[in-house]
Amino acid sequence: MRRWLGLAGLVALALVSAVVLGPAHVALGDLTSSEIVRSLRVPRALLALLVGGSLGVAGASLQALVRNPLADPFLLGLSGGAGLGAVLAIALHVAGPWALPLAAFVGALGAMALVYRLGLVGGAQLDPRVLLLAGVAVGAFTGAITTAIVSLAEAADLRNAFLWLWGGLSGASWDTVLVIAVYIPVPLVVLYAAARPLDLLALGEEPATHLGADVEPLKRRVYIAASMLTAAAVAVSGVIGFVGLIVPHITRLVWGHHHRALLPAAFLGGGALLLFADTVARVSVAPRELPVGIVTALVGVPLFAVLLRRWMGPRG
Amino acid sequence: MSTVAPLLSVQRVTYRYPGAPGDALRDVSLEIRAGEFHAVLGPNGSGKTTLVRVALGLAAPATGTAEIAGRAAVAWSRRDLARIVGVVAQREDNLFPQQVRETVLLGRYPHLSLWGAERPVDREAVTRALERCDALGLADRWIWTLSGGEYQRVRLARALAQEPSMLVLDEPTASLDVRHEMDLFELARGLVDAGGLAVLMITHHVNLAARFADRVLLLADGQTAAQGTPRTVLTRETVERVFAWPVAIEPFDGHPQMIPLRQRRQPREPA
Numbered sequence: 001m002r003r004w005l006g007l008a009g010l011v012a013l014a015l016v017s018a019v020v021l022g023p024a025h026v027a028l029g030d031l032t033s034s035e036i037v038r039s040l041r042v043p044r045a046l047l048a049l050l051v052g053g054s055l056g057v058a059g060a061s062l063q064a065l066v067r068n069p070l071a072d073p074f075l076l077g078l079s080g081g082a083g084l085g086a087v088l089a090i091a092l093h094v095a096g097p098w099a100l101p102l103a104a105f106v107g108a109l110g111a112m113a114l115v116y117r118l119g120l121v122g123g124a125q126l127d128p129r130v131l132l133l134a135g136v137a138v139g140a141f142t143g144a145i146t147t148a149i150v151s152l153a154e155a156a157d158l159r160n161a162f163l164w165l166w167g168g169l170s171g172a173s174w175d176t177v178l179v180i181a182v183y184i185p186v187p188l189v190v191l192y193a194a195a196r197p198l199d200l201l202a203l204g205e206e207p208a209t210h211l212g213a214d215v216e217p218l219k220r221r222v223y224i225a226a227s228m229l230t231a232a233a234v235a236v237s238g239v240i241g242f243v244g245l246i247v248p249h250i251t252r253l254v255w256g257h258h259h260r261a262l263l264p265a266a267f268l269g270g271g272a273l274l275l276f277a278d279t280v281a282r283v284s285v286a287p288r289e290l291p292v293g294i295v296t297a298l299v300g301v302p303l304f305a306v307l308l309r310r311w312m313g314p315r316g
Numbered sequence: 317m318s319t320v321a322p323l324l325s326v327q328r329v330t331y332r333y334p335g336a337p338g339d340a341l342r343d344v345s346l347e348i349r350a351g352e353f354h355a356v357l358g359p360n361g362s363g364k365t366t367l368v369r370v371a372l373g374l375a376a377p378a379t380g381t382a383e384i385a386g387r388a389a390v391a392w393s394r395r396d397l398a399r400i401v402g403v404v405a406q407r408e409d410n411l412f413p414q415q416v417r418e419t420v421l422l423g424r425y426p427h428l429s430l431w432g433a434e435r436p437v438d439r440e441a442v443t444r445a446l447e448r449c450d451a452l453g454l455a456d457r458w459i460w461t462l463s464g465g466e467y468q469r470v471r472l473a474r475a476l477a478q479e480p481s482m483l484v485l486d487e488p489t490a491s492l493d494v495r496h497e498m499d500l501f502e503l504a505r506g507l508v509d510a511g512g513l514a515v516l517m518i519t520h521h522v523n524l525a526a527r528f529a530d531r532v533l534l535l536a537d538g539q540t541a542a543q544g545t546p547r548t549v550l551t552r553e554t555v556e557r558v559f560a561w562p563v564a565i566e567p568f569d570g571h572p573q574m575i576p577l578r579q580r581r582q583p584r585e586p587a
Contacts, residue, residue, distance in 0.1 A: 067411055123334075193430060200422055202411040209374065210405060211478070212398030212426035257412035 003254055007268050011049070014275035018045035021279055023286035044172035048278045048292075049271035050180045051169070051233045052243055054188075056270020057263050058226040058233075059244025060251070061191045064198040064259065065222045066128040069252075070308075072245040073230040076135035079241075080142030081111025082234040083165050087146050090160055091153050100164070101176075101235040108231035111138050116223065126219045167238035167293030169278050176236050183232050187225035188267070194222050195259035202257065240293045242300025243270050243277075249307050321386060322347040323400070323482050323514050326371050329380035333366075340366045341538045343380070350481060353508045353515045355525035358535035359559055364518045365406070367535070368484055371516075372401065385481075398426035402475030403484045404468070410459055416470050417455045420445060423477030445476035448511075449503060465496025472503065482514040483507065489521065497521070501528045526550055527571045534558055547572055 019031070019041050026034045058073040085107020089099050118134035119126050146165075197218050200208035205215045233240065251265040277295040284290060326346040332339045341363045348354045356364050369375045370382050373389030382389040385400055392400075402423070423445065424438040446452040449469045454462065462470065468488055475483055485504065489497040501521075505528050507513045519525055525532055526546040534541045534549050536558040542549040550572040552565045562577040 064411075067409070069411070196425055196428065200425060203408045203422070204405075206374075207403075207405050207408040209394055210372075210398065210401075210403035211422055211474075212395040214394050252412070257414070258418075 004265075007265060007272070010272045011268050011275075014272040014279075015045055015049065018048065018275045018279045021283050023282060039174070040172075043174045043177045044169050044278070045275060046177045047172040047180065047236065048169055048274045050177070050184060051237050051240070052247075052270040052272070052274025053267035054180075054184050054229040054233045054270070055240065055244040055274070056247040056251075056266035056268075057188060057191055058229040059270075060248035060259070060262055060266040061194070061198060061222050061226045062244070063248055064201055065219060065226070066132050067202070068128075068132065069249065070245070071132065072241065073226060074234075074239060074241055074244065075132065075139070076227065076230075077111040077115045077138030077142070078108045078135075078227060078230045079234060079239040080139035080146070081114075082108040082231065083239065084142040084146045084149075085110070086164055086238075087149050087153075090157050090164075091149050101171075104238075105231055105235035107142075108227070108234050111142060112224075112227040112231065114138050119223075125216060126223065128219065131223065163291055164238050166291030167240040167296075168281070168289070168291045169237050170289060171236065180232060180236060184229060187228045190221055190225040191229075192260075192263055194218055194225075195263055198222065198259045199257070238291070238293060240274065240296055242296045242304065243274055246300050246303050246307070247273055322349050323385055324348040324371055324516065325381075325383045326367070327381045327383075329367075329370055329377040329382060331366060331370050331375060331377050339538050341370065341377075344533075344535070344538070344540050345380075345543075346371065346533055348482065348514045348516055350514050351508060351512050352531065353505060353517070353529045354531050354533070355529035356516065356518045356533045356535065357520070357522055357525055358541070362535040362558075363538040364535055365486060366538070368486060368516070368518060372403065372484065373397065395426045398478055398480075400480055401482045401484060402478040402480035404471045404475050404486065404488050406486045406490070408471070414459050415455075416446070416451070416457050416459065416462070417442060419459060420470065420474045420477050423474040426478055441479060442473075442477050445473040446470075448476055448507070449473040450499075463496075465492050465499060468492065468496070468500060469503070472500070476507075480513070482516065485515065485517040485519075487518055487520065489519065489524075497524070504528070522550065522555070522574045526573060527569065550574065 019037060020028070022036070022041055024036050026037055031037055055073060062073055062076065063069050063071045082104040085103040086100050089103035094103065115131060115134045115138050119131040121130060197208065197213040200211050200213045201215070201218065209215050247270040248262065248266050251262055251269045255261045255265045274292070277299065278292045281290040281292040281295045324347070326344065329341055329344050330339055331341040344367060346367065356367065358364050366375070370377050371389060373382065373392055376390050384392060384397065420442045421434065421438065424434065424441060427438065428434065443452065446455055449472050451466065451469045451473050454466055454470060459467065489500050492500065501524050504515050504517060508515050529546060531544060532546050532549045533543045534554065541558045542554045550565060552563060555563050555565065555574055562579065564575045564577060565572050566575060567573070
């Protein structure tokens with residue numbers, strides 16, 4: 001119970017600092033009446049919470065699915081597909097406020113379908129190892145096409161596309177918050193319902209079957225739901241790496257590996273991490289702004305190195 | 317034979333792996349009832365594990381039928397089946413560190429509702445299962461600190477936590493020393509005698525199967541070489557033919573025991 005209170009406190013602190021801190025000074029007394037706070041900071045903070053939470057849950061479930069604790073949701077090729085979709089939309093000058101997120105979303109779903117199809121290459125059973133390899137391959141392929149398009153594009157477009165690929169929440173509005181808030185509960189519930197069978201899957205597919213899990217439908221459901229979460233995250237905020245990798249690890253250290261506790265903890269932890277990272281991205285180089293993906297990578301890679309040592313340490 | 321309906325019934329089953337040139341199983345039958353200890357013996361690659369996969373509905377036979385409790389094995393949901401049959405597979409992974417009680421609690425999965433938490437009855441079932449396997453003292457240990465024999469007892473306890481009517485054990489004593497091997501056979505026999513469970517064990521231990529099992533199925537090349545009580549199955553002719561090695565069969569305690577012979581003549585002591 002204390003650890004849940006601690007986590008809730010962390011989320012509250014992250015939310016408050018995201019709303020209070022910013023390049024424009026807003027007096028504490030004016031917080032509720034300020035237009036900047038109401039139409040910029042609050043929706044952006046809520047979006048960071050939802051996106052970070054989605055990435056945390058997607059990462060935790062994918063790590064259980066591919067049975068590799070070092071898997072990141074973006075390792076499955078979704079980021080490449082989303083990047084390609086977004087850059088295509090920019091290059092083709094598709095207009096409209098939702099053009100970019102929609103194009104990225106469609107690109108991510110396309111990559112997901114391709115990776116899924118490749119994962120079935122060995123027959124009727126989804127092979128998680130092949131899934132991982134297919135994700136890397138599809139990511140490299142879409143990345144190559146994306147780079148080709150960017151290299152042919154005009155300079156101004158190029159900067160936009162490049163920054164978009166590094167992720168950012170500057171496009172946040174109440175509309176995006178609403179769309180995400182309506183969208184993510186379905187995949188979240190699907191994954192939470194899979195929490196116990198995911199515990200069994202850690203023993204291997206056949207032992208999980210013997211204990212009563214329907215392994216094939218389970219793998220498909222988890223892969224699709226986690227990908228849907230990642231695709232939505234990438235559509236509204238670009239590629240924000242390492243949240244989905246680091247957060248499940250840290251929460252596993254505190255909550256253990258039972259997914260019924262781990263998944264909610266990963267949601268709150270991912271939300272808190274992205275809130276803090278986005279606050280840093282907004283404040284550190286004000287009045288300009290860093291892509292938040294750079295902040296999560298700068299924090300995430302050293303943390304990852306520490307976790308890797310922890311992971312490999314006792315065995316080698 | 318008996319009037320009790322068999323828990324597991326495999327009738328004249330043939331199975332071929334996709335793309336394989338020959339049948340992995342041909343015309344094999346097997347019936348197990350409550351209170352029976354049934355051993356499946358045979359050389360490597362003779363179809364023992366395939367038979368278990370077909371019997372448990374993990375592979376659909378080309379011809380013949382595989383039923384559990386009177387219903388086609390492939391027709392069961394895995395969840396319902398897990399309440400009838402507990403399986404200790406040859407191998408499993410440990411992706412994340414776990415304590416013994418936690419891993420045995422996984423055996424309660426087929427009894428839990430989708431959203432509900434573990435209930436007191438589940439924790440009691442775990443304790444009972446650990447007790448029956450003489451593993452209650454291990455409850456708070458981490459899995460990775462267990463010896464091979466302790467780990468097998470814990471896995472057996474997890475299968476018992478499912479509260480099944482039947483246990484399927486696939487080479488549970490592989491790489492265990494004599495004491496832990498005997499421990500496990502005694503434990504399995506005790507569950508049959510005291511608990512009325514049915515046990516199907518795949519093993520390479522011809523001699524222990526002869527002493528502990530009620531019935532033996534000897535497979536060779538996917539076909540039944542012999543089937544029945546250990547005394548009728550384990551004759552010198554049959555064992556030599558199936559394992560392609562000369563043996564002597566000697567009785568011990570009323571059970572046939574196999575002694576593999578040396579093929580090369582032993583060098584004589586220098587005169």
